[in-house]
Amino acid sequence: xxxxxxxxxxxxxPGRGGRPVSGDFDVVIIGAxxxxxxxxxxxxxxxxxxxxxxxxxxxxxxxxxxNAGITSSYYAPFGTLEAELVAxxxxxxxxxxxxxxxxxxxxxxxxxxxxxxxxxxxxELEAEVRRAGTKVERLSGEQAREQEPLLSEACIGALxxxxxxxxxxxxxxxxxxxxxxxxxxxxxFGAPVIGFDSDAESALNQARTPRGGVRGRYFINxxxxxxGAVSELAGGDEIKMWPRKGQYWIxxxxxxxxxxxxxxxxxxxxSRGIELAPTTNGSVLLGPDAEEGxxxxxxxxxxxxxxxxxxxxxxxxxxxxxxxxxxxxxxxRPAASEPVRLRMxxxxxxxxxxxxxxTGVTTSPAFAERVAGLLREQGLDTARRSGALDERPPCRKLxxxxxxxxxxxxxxxxxxxxxxEQVTAAEIAGALTGAVPARSIDGVRKRTRATGGRCxxxxxMAGVILMCAAHGDVAPAQVxxxxxxxxxxxxxx
Amino acid sequence: MIINSPVGRFPFELTSVKRRGRLLVLNGEMGNWPTSVxxxxxxxxAVLMRLRPVIAPVMGAAAxxxxxxxxxRSRR
Amino acid sequence: xxxxxxxxLVIGTGLTGLxxxxxxxxxxxxxVVERLPAxxxxxxxxxxxxxxxxxxxxxxxxRFVLGSTALRWSAGQLLVVGxxxxxWLEGSWLVFAGGSxxxxxxxxxxxxxxxxxxxxATVAHHLLEAxxxxxxxxxxxGYGDWVDVILPQLRxxxxxxxxxxxxxxxxxxxxxVRHWPGYRPVQVHGFDRVNRVTVxxxxxxxxxxxxxxxxxxxxxxLRNVDGAIRDGAARxxxxxxxxxxxxxxxVIDFARTEAARVHSEMEATR
Numbered sequence: 144x145x146x147x148x149x150x151x152x153x154x155x156x157p158g159r160g161g162r163p164v165s166g167d168f169d170v171v172i173i174g175a176x177x178x179x180x181x182x183x184x185x186x187x188x189x190x191x192x193x194x195x196x197x198x199x200x201x202x203x204x205x206x207x208x209x210n211a212g213i214t215s216s217y218y219a220p221f222g223t224l225e226a227e228l229v230a231x232x233x234x235x236x237x238x239x240x241x242x243x244x245x246x247x248x249x250x251x252x253x254x255x256x257x258x259x260x261x262x263x264x265x266x267e268l269e270a271e272v273r274r275a276g277t278k279v280e281r282l283s284g285e286q287a288r289e290q291e292p293l294l295s296e297a298c299i300g301a302l303x304x305x306x307x308x309x310x311x312x313x314x315x316x317x318x319x320x321x322x323x324x325x326x327x328x329x330x331x332f333g334a335p336v337i338g339f340d341s342d343a344e345s346a347l348n349q350a351r352t353p354r355g356g357v358r359g360r361y362f363i364n365x366x367x368x369x370x371g372a373v374s375e376l377a378g379g380d381e382i383k384m385w386p387r388k389g390q391y392w393i394x395x396x397x398x399x400x401x402x403x404x405x406x407x408x409x410x411x412x413x414s415r416g417i418e419l420a421p422t423t424n425g426s427v428l429l430g431p432d433a434e435e436g437x438x439x440x441x442x443x444x445x446x447x448x449x450x451x452x453x454x455x456x457x458x459x460x461x462x463x464x465x466x467x468x469x470x471x472x473x474x475x476r477p478a479a480s481e482p483v484r485l486r487m488x489x490x491x492x493x494x495x496x497x498x499x500x501x502t503g504v505t506t507s508p509a510f511a512e513r514v515a516g517l518l519r520e521q522g523l524d525t526a527r528r529s530g531a532l533d534e535r536p537p538c539r540k541l542x543x544x545x546x547x548x549x550x551x552x553x554x555x556x557x558x559x560x561x562x563x564e565q566v567t568a569a570e571i572a573g574a575l576t577g578a579v580p581a582r583s584i585d586g587v588r589k590r591t592r593a594t595g596g597r598c599x600x601x602x603x604m605a606g607v608i609l610m611c612a613a614h615g616d617v618a619p620a621q622v623x624x625x626x627x628x629x630x631x632x633x634x635x636x
Numbered sequence: 637m638i639i640n641s642p643v644g645r646f647p648f649e650l651t652s653v654k655r656r657g658r659l660l661v662l663n664g665e666m667g668n669w670p671t672s673v674x675x676x677x678x679x680x681x682a683v684l685m686r687l688r689p690v691i692a693p694v695m696g697a698a699a700x701x702x703x704x705x706x707x708x709r710s711r712r
Numbered sequence: 713x714x715x716x717x718x719x720x721l722v723i724g725t726g727l728t729g730l731x732x733x734x735x736x737x738x739x740x741x742x743x744v745v746e747r748l749p750a751x752x753x754x755x756x757x758x759x760x761x762x763x764x765x766x767x768x769x770x771x772x773x774x775r776f777v778l779g780s781t782a783l784r785w786s787a788g789q790l791l792v793v794g795x796x797x798x799x800w801l802e803g804s805w806l807v808f809a810g811g812s813x814x815x816x817x818x819x820x821x822x823x824x825x826x827x828x829x830x831x832x833a834t835v836a837h838h839l840l841e842a843x844x845x846x847x848x849x850x851x852x853x854g855y856g857d858w859v860d861v862i863l864p865q866l867r868x869x870x871x872x873x874x875x876x877x878x879x880x881x882x883x884x885x886x887x888x889v890r891h892w893p894g895y896r897p898v899q900v901h902g903f904d905r906v907n908r909v910t911v912x913x914x915x916x917x918x919x920x921x922x923x924x925x926x927x928x929x930x931x932x933x934l935r936n937v938d939g940a941i942r943d944g945a946a947r948x949x950x951x952x953x954x955x956x957x958x959x960x961x962x963v964i965d966f967a968r969t970e971a972a973r974v975h976s977e978m979e980a981t982r
């Protein structure tokens with residue numbers, strides 16, 4: 144089905160409007176999802192020339208824009224690579240997100256048992272979590288309800304993880320990418336890898352895209368669901384990838400902000416279970432479920448799945464209701480025969496694999512450091528340069544709890560465009576300019592949440608279209624809606 | 637005057653017309669918002685071409701004179 | 713000694729907000745906040761009723777804050793943000809008259825990925841006014857006010873229009889429009905742009921090929937001021953007509969009646 148990265152290219156072609164792909168780099172990263180961008184930032188902070196090749200038109204177009212934004216404190220059993228990466232990442236979130244101006248809350252999570260069978264499942268889980276060294280408390284039903292007053296009366300016991308957190312995954316990916324560019328990294332969008340050139344010893348020396356190629360000393364496969372195809376093109380290890388689809392409801396922050404914790408069921412053998420995850424903007428996500436066997440680019444929502452998600456989450460929080468539903472969506476986790484990959488390829492000497500099925504956001508800080516270590520072992524100097532940038536100035540001036548005393552010098556900070564999400568013209572302008580700018584309505588939404596609120600753009604979409612048109616110097620009809628190539632209007636004949 | 641845009645239809649009240657270097661600046665209020673329109677020499681031919689059919693009956697002779705004067709000045 | 717009365721805050725200067733403000737101005741100070749720089753709401757600043765009501769309000773001493781967006785209502789204070797004025801306004805009561813909007817896909821149970829070519833009627837209206845061709849084979853879903861506005865605009869584009877919804881004798885669809893009365897859209901399909909929409913009447917299901925979908929039905933009240941979202945929010949009333957087919961007179965009468973009721977409620981809570 145379609146091209147190398149497993150994603151259908153839009154009819155307008157991947158090369159629409161982009162600059163030619165060329166250059167000589169030390170490290171070429173394939174994929175601008177949360178892991179690719181985290182690694183790009185860390186390596187760009189070293190004395191290295193770094194580039195990122197992304198098939199889609201923007202950062203965070205795969206699983207990185209369709210997850211719950213949870214930064215886990217426990218996910219996989221002790222002794223696994225995933226558990227190590229989760230542990231290494233966990234303590235640094237406040238500091239990282241303050242530096243990158245990304246919303247983050249260490250909100251805590253409850254795994255909740257509603258009957259005796261689940262209660263014994265809780266015993267097993269508690270043992271595993273303690274073995275992994277994660278901070279955890281065993282609570283009675285009453286104590287659990289003190290932590291989360293909306294919890295079902297049927298709850299008879301729970302585990303409480305105080306170190307669990309929530310982050311805005313799209314803002315995080317964007318921040319990684321922006322600071323990477325400010326450190327000298329280059330991003331090429333609409334640049335799917337269609338082949339590699341290698342030398343006599345089958346080491347790679349060039350990655351080719353339809354718009355040209357880039358030379359590199361090391362190549363990192365961070366292509367998410369497309370990792371298998373990329374590895375095949377490189378002559379590397381066989382990595383079997385398939386989509387693990389997860390659907391979600393988004394509920395209004397009017398309800399979401401009444402929730403105090405992430406709430407999960409006792410996990411089953413197959414999956415972590417369908418949860419309620421508050422978000423950093425106050426809304427709450429119900430989901431995800433887990434379904435395999437579909438198409439690589441199938442992100443359709445299905446009524447039956449959505450109903451099941453509601454039913455299962457209402458068991459945990461009975462007042463959850465679709466009266467508050469804003470939107471439903473689906474994303475595909477990049478499931479694989481080797482779900483967590485952080486290693487050099489076994490056949491191609493300068494080719495590395497970076498990937499994570501379920502905890503990409505959670506483990507992104509650890510991936511960044513460890514990949515630097517991996518390349519250092521290969522002989523590359525990955526030490527941080529003095530003067531390397533690791534922060535960006537705050538862009539969100541109007542916060543929900545801000546008490547404005549002085550008018551901002553820039554009147555656009557006083558010009559509210561998206562009322563539902565309280566986004567000003569200045570913030571939208573910031574998203575449209577800068578190091579990794581939005582080039583579509585969805586790109587603006589990922590960076591600012593404008594048009595993503597309860598009215599879904601009824602009030603502000605026209606204004607956002609106007610701003611995109613002005614910044615992109617195109618007519619309103621030509622403004623892109625998202626990365627799929629669709630525009631606001633049709634070409635006039 | 638009326639400004640008709642994709643975000644709405646608003647009254648525009650002209651309060652002053654000034655020259656700033658090579659730019660003609662129309663200062664005014666779009667409803668309650670301070671708004672200005674900056675016209676440069678390179679904008680004028682395009683504006684004139686687009687407005688040709690309506691200039692005479694709709695725009696005042698004064699406005700037309702201003703636009704023509706800007707074009708003339710920019711030629712010097 | 714008379715207690716300091718900060719007065720009533722009204723949000724919205726459409727026919728509803730202006731009528732409510734005029735009614736409430738009889739009883740005490742009223743401040744009306746409007747996010748756009750000119751009054752009028754959906755009716756627009758040139759509407760004769762809007763001009764009349766605005767003048768009436770001004771004569772009654774109503775204070776207007778135009779071009780500032782109300783964002784948060786909390787403990788008798790309303791945060792308004794705008795290029796001319798950003799401040800907290802004091803109010804003893806909030807009357808929200810911010811208007812209505814068509815229901816969103818989630819609200820009508822319309823499934824399908826976020827694909828280009830699916831518009832709320834409010835957005836489609838603005839784009840059509842600006843000369844954007846939003847579709848040549850659009851499907852318009854709904855009936856009533858927004859449909860009445862959108863259809864002539866689409867006809868102006870010589871579009872092949874399909875109208876989904878409404879009863880078979882509801883202000884009947886014009887002859888040049890394909891009408892599916894009693895049907896509603898349930899899923900949009902397409903990759904770079906919507907290319908078909910599944911519709912159902914509860915018994916049978918069909919797919920209609922299209923290149924745009926305009927959601928123009930099922931009016932919902934706009935709610936976008938934190939602290940004034942739910943019915944029953946403290947010291948808050950909502951005056952938002954959502955019945956289809958109300959003309960200006962009906963809206964004004966509705967708003968005045970509701971404002972009188974709000975005043976009674978305010979008095980009762982003193």
